Amino acid sequence: MLLCTTNSWSQVNADKKSKTEIDRERQLIREEIQRYFGYETLPIRYLSLPYDASVNSNIESYYVEIGFLLLMFVPIVLMLGFRKKPVYGIIIMILTVLLALISTANGTLIKNKLSRISLIEDADWFSNNFEKETVLGAPVDNIIVSIYKASYNLYQPIDRFLLKFSGNFDHITYPFLLLFFLLGSFLLDKYLKNKRELVQIIGMSALVFAFLWLVFSAGIIWYGYLIISLLFLFLFAYFSKNSKKGIVQFFNYTFISIVIIWLGATLTLRISNIYQIDQSAGVHIFDAPIVKYQIGAIEPTNGKRFTQENLIQNYFPGLDQALKGINKNDNLVYSIGTMFPYFIKKNNQRLFNDNLLALFQVILNKYDNDKVTVTKVLKAYGFRYILVNLKLYRVDKTPEKSVQQKYKNFMNYAYKNPELSLIATDRIVKGERGLEYGLFSNEIKSEGSYAIFKIK
């Protein structure tokens, strides 16, 4: 009887375990992968993807930026292609306007100094502050904000309607997307009707690829590079063949001019290479430590050439010394969102990645945030080092800000933890002896990017 009870209890526990694990994984995916996809009403996440991918509504950075050429010209080319069958052209136009409306209403704008605001999430802020302050830097911002606001107002009835059938999850999105594909394939088939058979085949195949990418890739742009490259060729093929006189030639000149402006803009973007606005903004076409390494610069401090170790020291002050300790033996290393696996020997065997603190939060909860016990639990398992990314909270795009909360909990755990000693960080704080490397202080001079703790 007791045995049965114990077994049953174990089974219940096992079930609980797996559920906890599943929930943890789901939350992790929601935070990590779906930030590229957005968190709008479910069908809208898919429909706004082309726009989001072009203007970086969900994630803002160079690595997701594909520019405006495709967004601007693909609908135009499709409409122009249906000049002889205007009904299809009108369908394309209506669809484009509808998608633009949905996407801008759910989109984001740059506030200032590269920080972002969303009409959906920051509606109050918009209505209270935008009229009073000049918050945006670029000259056309007033127009853009007006368009976004108008879209937002027009979108509200659509959203209310959608919320009757949908929300965060639903039954309708997959069937709806399939219908959308059928409409798309019908229009593309009509568009390619007079083209060579192989062009039709590749066009229609590309549509299947594009659809699968949009539905199953959660908005990760680089999974769809193939379709982007083909769309570029498609655009240039269209304008290349229509160089007759008249209005078509005007379109061609406009297209070429915009492409050349785009090339200038992207080259400027690359040369200025701006990540933050300060006095040195616009200088960093290259990284200084890398250039020093490339040209074999002589260090004035020791008269020796700039080496790989100097380079690591330049990027992450103090890391080199810490790495020597970490790489001396095969102890386990707990990494929280850091970029350091590359530097750690046998990292595939001894480094545990808890990128968004999913497991750590579970452990903290399990031991009621008892920092000493948690550290002892980790030590008992063989962990000797904890590496943390001090900018981790920035990746959080979830509406509930779950990563930020977990990050805060971790910092509380690390604060005055008698079982941990900080062995390296590049954060600069104002301490008792003036400016120094450290984590906690009333005055943080430089946020830094990492901290390494040794478990005592």
Next chain:
Amino acid sequence: MYYYAVTNFKYFALAGFYLLFTLSLCFFLDANWREKIFGQRKTQNLSERFSSGKFKWINWLTIFTTIFLLMGISIAAYIVQVNNINLLLNETKLIHNFSIGNVLFFMRRVLTVSLATFFVMLTCRVLGNWFCDLLGLNLKNTAALVVEVATGIMLVTTLLFVLGLIIMLKWFAVASIFSIILVLRWKKTLYFLKALIRPITVPQNLNWIGVIGISALLIITAINYNQLLRPIPTGYDALTLYVNLPSLIGTHGSLVQGYQPHNWSLFMSLGYVLFNMTEVALCLSSLGGIFTLFAMYYVGKWLNININYLLLGLAAFYLTPSIVHQSSKELKVDLGLLFIQLSIIITFIHWYFSIHRSNNESIETSVTNPSFGFLQKLHHIKLFSYVRQSHIKYLIVMGMLTGYSVGIKITSYFVALALLAGIWLIRKGKFGYMAIFFFSFSLSLFIRADAISGLRNYHLSAELVKYVCLGLSLILLTIAFLKERELFTKKIRSSIIYGSVALLSFLPWLGKSYLETNSTDIMVLINGKQIGPVITAESLDRNWKKVKDNK
């Protein structure tokens, strides 16, 4: 971003130089410009242009030299600018005593990395060329370059996989095999080496639009290359996975346990295995982007895009910030994957032409320039003769490359399904096309492709939709069968050959995962063994209790 980039722009002198460079190229390459400026007669044809002497100097070596000069000038501009800013902010110079010694040091570094990368790519090309010869693929010019390099990379990776299995990923083993490949095909090796100094045909109707494209491509390639010459990678994904993995493979001298299939990382590991240089690994990764341009060039020419528009289009694509990012800042596998995917499309185009070629036309080809007699004998083996005479040779290469691409990134199975749909669309096979589409959607739901991105939980109808799609697929296939019986058999045959070869090509990775995990679960086989210590809150707790009890 663009606004801040413009308002904070500081490199006016460098921008001026780039502009001057572009204008010089316009003058040099566009006959209309010379005519306008000097009243020089417009050259009429290519032979006239070549005989004028100027174009004899346009070859890959001079292009490389131009890129090198652009690199040097860009770096010099940076040093001046950063020193000025540093003097302003800290009253110190960032780089002291810049001398001719630094220039020589930089030259040595560039040449070392370039030669090492070239050695690898030459081997790939020679091997790929031999394989395409063996199968009798009828490829010319850019198509030959693209498909041969892609096939070569695939074969080299397979070779590395085998060496990795027997823990022989050592520099001497790889270098010996590479040398044997180059020696066995020494005539081809020499031919490809000479191609470096062979004049490149400059298109007759090139004008300023195309030249702007060329100039932009050269400038961004130079900037990218500068960024690649570094001993450690940058970027989160590169440091944790995409360059970390090649580095681990190099350190272990074998395949490493765990990870999803990683063909491109295995290829990148040559930088560590052969030369122990991160720079070479990064360059090999970035080359995927450069070869993508060649592949796009071929597709563009096939689409009859005007050369000037095409070159501008290539520049517009290559300067896209996301592409620039992956070409220089954070090296991943996606540009390599794109190159392989475009190679698959190019092979598909050739397959399509081969099946539409008249039956009377002989498609038998012979090995070009066999360096050794036994290679010719290999060529005459019946199996290869059979393959050469049929259209399936293209399907085989397509399948191999597709399997290889799925082995780079699982999401590349989209390409396989899209091309299958393409195969079924031939001769207006719309029912077949739709059948494959519904099958693709159903298959993706069956293998839970949407669970990888965590989207499955949001779709409450997924279970139903997958069966409905499968049913629709079967119904549409039946209609296709009834409507076009003869074609149906051919399409089924082509699909089976293509799919089977793709699967075979991908199979080694599944085998590796199976050996490591002993699991037959498809997701486990695809994801591989878990990396690092396997830890859950429960296992930590169990261990903690055990330790406490022992005390």
